[in-house]
Amino acid sequence: MNQRLTSQIVKFSFSFLFCLGLLTPRFSHADSTAVAAAGAPAPAAAAAGGGDAVGGEAVFKANCKQCHAINDVVVGPALKDAHKRWPSKEKLAGFIKYPQKVIEGGNAYAKGLYDKYKQFMPNHDFLSDKDIDNVIAYVVKESENPTVAKDDKKIGPDTPEKGGDEGSGLLAPVIAILLVTLLVVIILLLVVINLVSKILSQKKEELNPDDIDQMDGSINWGTMFGHPLFKGVVAFIFVVMIGKVVFDQFYAIGIQQGYAPDQPIAFSHKLHAGMYEIDCNYCHTGVNKGKSATIPAANICMNCHNVIKTESPQIKKIWNAVENNQPIKWVRIHNLPDLAYFNHAQHVKVGGIECEKCHGPIKEMEVVQQHSPLTMGWCINCHRETVVKTEGNAYYDKMVEIHQANHGTNKLKVEDIGGLECSKCHY
Numbered sequence: 001m002n003q004r005l006t007s008q009i010v011k012f013s014f015s016f017l018f019c020l021g022l023l024t025p026r027f028s029h030a031d032s033t034a035v036a037a038a039g040a041p042a043p044a045a046a047a048a049g050g051g052d053a054v055g056g057e058a059v060f061k062a063n064c065k066q067c068h069a070i071n072d073v074v075v076g077p078a079l080k081d082a083h084k085r086w087p088s089k090e091k092l093a094g095f096i097k098y099p100q101k102v103i104e105g106g107n108a109y110a111k112g113l114y115d116k117y118k119q120f121m122p123n124h125d126f127l128s129d130k131d132i133d134n135v136i137a138y139v140v141k142e143s144e145n146p147t148v149a150k151d152d153k154k155i156g157p158d159t160p161e162k163g164g165d166e167g168s169g170l171l172a173p174v175i176a177i178l179l180v181t182l183l184v185v186i187i188l189l190l191v192v193i194n195l196v197s198k199i200l201s202q203k204k205e206e207l208n209p210d211d212i213d214q215m216d217g218s219i220n221w222g223t224m225f226g227h228p229l230f231k232g233v234v235a236f237i238f239v240v241m242i243g244k245v246v247f248d249q250f251y252a253i254g255i256q257q258g259y260a261p262d263q264p265i266a267f268s269h270k271l272h273a274g275m276y277e278i279d280c281n282y283c284h285t286g287v288n289k290g291k292s293a294t295i296p297a298a299n300i301c302m303n304c305h306n307v308i309k310t311e312s313p314q315i316k317k318i319w320n321a322v323e324n325n326q327p328i329k330w331v332r333i334h335n336l337p338d339l340a341y342f343n344h345a346q347h348v349k350v351g352g353i354e355c356e357k358c359h360g361p362i363k364e365m366e367v368v369q370q371h372s373p374l375t376m377g378w379c380i381n382c383h384r385e386t387v388v389k390t391e392g393n394a395y396y397d398k399m400v401e402i403h404q405a406n407h408g409t410n411k412l413k414v415e416d417i418g419g420l421e422c423s424k425c426h427y
């Protein structure tokens with residue numbers, strides 16, 4: 001009998017662990033929202049050659065990320081183990097500073113790289129030696145991460161470093177500890193059951209017939225489901241799942257300031273809106289028309305990129321999207337919950353508010369990140385403080401008149417035109 005019981009318990013344990021296994025990866029999703037808390041203070045990790053990997057991460061994000069990833073080819077090669085491909089750190093630093101010089105100077109390896117990627121990496125002579133040291137330290141540190149796939153970077157023991165102060169990073173290790181504890185408990189139980197049944201079978205003749213039946217009988221699912229252990233386990237799973245839902249809700253409410261997910265194409269606002277001064281409206285055609293600012297379709301990119309930089313692998317991705325008639329899968333950054341209504345035209349066209357007021361210095365962002373908290377308090381605060389542009393808008397003339405009469409000022413705040421009414425923002 002004890003074999004049978006044991007094997008049932010083993011089966012049960014495995015299916016239980018399997019279920020947990022299915023559950024756990026979902027916990028990590030919340031982490032992905034925290035990944036990009038740019039520059040979040042992380043414990044300084046071992047850095048090669050005295051460079052500081054934490055500082056290096058910031059340098060990397062600001063100067064290299066548009067063309068490089070650690071594990072993926074972007075515009076330039078994947079940087080995993082790049083330091084091992086160069087004879088010395090000085091040579092590597094020299095390359096990062098003046099790549100063109102090194103390639104043209106006859107370095108065979110660099111020449112080979114250029115032949116492969118058919119593009120010059122820009123000079124980084126504006127970076128200090130310290131910055132370059134740091135960014136190399138960052139590459140060294142990231143290379144040591146065992147993970148390969150993009151998404152996996154967010155899972156596993158290095159999460160607390162990446163998650164920064166968001167707290168979400170703590171979740172994965174906690175779950176891991178719980179899992180291990182559970183496993184230990186299950187093993188202990190198995191050992192105890194084994195022992196007990198061994199002792200019992202030695203004393204079989206002393207037992208009364210009912211108990212022998214019980215021992216020999218096949219497992220009774222009814223009793224098992226009623227068993228305190230089973231109930232405990234179910235309760236545990238339940239609590240964990242509720243915890244997760246609550247946790248996700250916190251994120252869904254939109255406290256995601258700094259959220260800057262990886263995008264499928266390394267599109268840079270700094271380059272397009274900043275350096276080339278392309279008007280926001282040129283791409284975000286909805287801003288003056290209605291609720292959504294809209295994300296440009298690939299066709300808009302093609303207005304320029306059918307001739308500009310056509311050989312770039314990044315631009316080829318746009319071509320592919322157009323040819324296959326498939327939208328580029330941009331990851332959405334700003335996202336209010338469904339219960340709230342926000343209208344761009346109301347704010348941009350009617351209210352005359354600059355994009356930067358809400359979205360921050362977009363023209364300097366290599367990768368867009370959420371600048372404002374997007375909470376209800378944030379909306380309300382601005383409505384309390386901001387004076388409505390009423391001049392030249394006949395619609396407000398009457399209101400201004402009344403306001404002047406009642407309050408002795410013609411300065412209408414958004415509050416005064418109903419900007420704090422629940423129904424204005426909630427359907």
Ligand code: HEC
Pocket residue numbers: 059060063064065066067068075076077078079082085092096099113114115117118119120121122124135136
């Ligand atoms: C505009 C795109 C671009 C930017 C920005 C850029 N790189 Fe590169 N990088 C490349 C390309 C392309 C290559 C391949 C060599 C070549 O063709 O010049 C390369 C090669 C490299 C290599 C050699 C890789 C190897 O396998 O040996 C390293 C290291 C490197 N880059 C580091 C950096 C660092 C660090 C930064 C930021 C400070 C940076 N790159 C910024 C495009 C870029």
Ligand code: HEC
Pocket residue numbers: 263267269272273278279280281282283284295296330331332333334335355356359362363367368
């Ligand atoms: C050449 C086209 C182009 C121009 C010009 C441009 N953008 Fe964008 N914008 C994009 C694309 C493509 C995305 C989606 C990819 C991304 O997030 O980087 C985007 C994303 C955004 C987002 C984040 C959207 C989200 O997912 O929540 C904001 C905010 C934004 N742009 C604001 C601006 C502002 C402000 C300007 C002007 C200063 C501007 N953009 C100019 C193409 C453009």
Ligand code: HEC
Pocket residue numbers: 075265266267268271272276278283296297298300301302303304305308309312313314315318
């Ligand atoms: C008004 C013209 C214009 C539009 C529209 C435009 N771009 Fe660009 N784009 C440029 C210019 C100019 C460059 C810089 C080319 C260079 O460095 O030589 C550039 C560079 C890029 C690069 C860097 C390519 C590389 O390998 O260095 C990417 C990626 C890019 N654009 C993506 C997009 C996407 C995605 C869109 C559509 C949302 C878009 N662009 C729309 C003008 C435009």
Ligand code: HEC
Pocket residue numbers: 280281284287291292293294295334335336337342344347348353354355356357358359374
């Ligand atoms: C008063 C604050 C405010 C101003 C001003 C503002 N935005 Fe937004 N923007 C938001 C909010 C809030 C969201 C999220 C909307 C949602 O999730 O429904 C958003 C979302 C976006 C998005 C994502 C796509 C979408 O429409 O949901 C883009 C792109 C964008 N804004 C671009 C712009 C540009 C370009 C301007 C300037 C012309 C601008 N915004 C001005 C608050 C603002």
Ligand code: HEC
Pocket residue numbers: 253254336337339340341374375376377379380383419420421422423424425426
């Ligand atoms: C100026 C716009 C605005 C006004 C006015 C406004 N809200 Fe909100 N409200 C929001 C936004 C945006 C959110 C979503 C962001 C958040 O949860 O902080 C929200 C979220 C909420 C939520 C959900 C909070 C949660 O935890 O999910 C409730 C409930 C709510 N509002 C009630 C009200 C009530 C009641 C009023 C009237 C007294 C009101 N709101 C007025 C913009 C507004």
Ligand code: HEC
Pocket residue numbers: 336340341342343346347350351353357358374375378379380382383386387388389414417418419424425
């Ligand atoms: C930077 C300041 C600012 C922020 C932030 C802001 N608003 Fe506004 N909002 C305004 C101004 C100014 C107006 C008045 C526009 C006009 O002249 O009609 C306005 C008007 C509105 C109106 C129309 C009110 C009416 O009575 O006609 C709604 C609805 C609204 N905002 C929703 C929101 C929501 C939702 C958010 C947050 C997600 C938000 N606003 C954030 C400045 C802001």
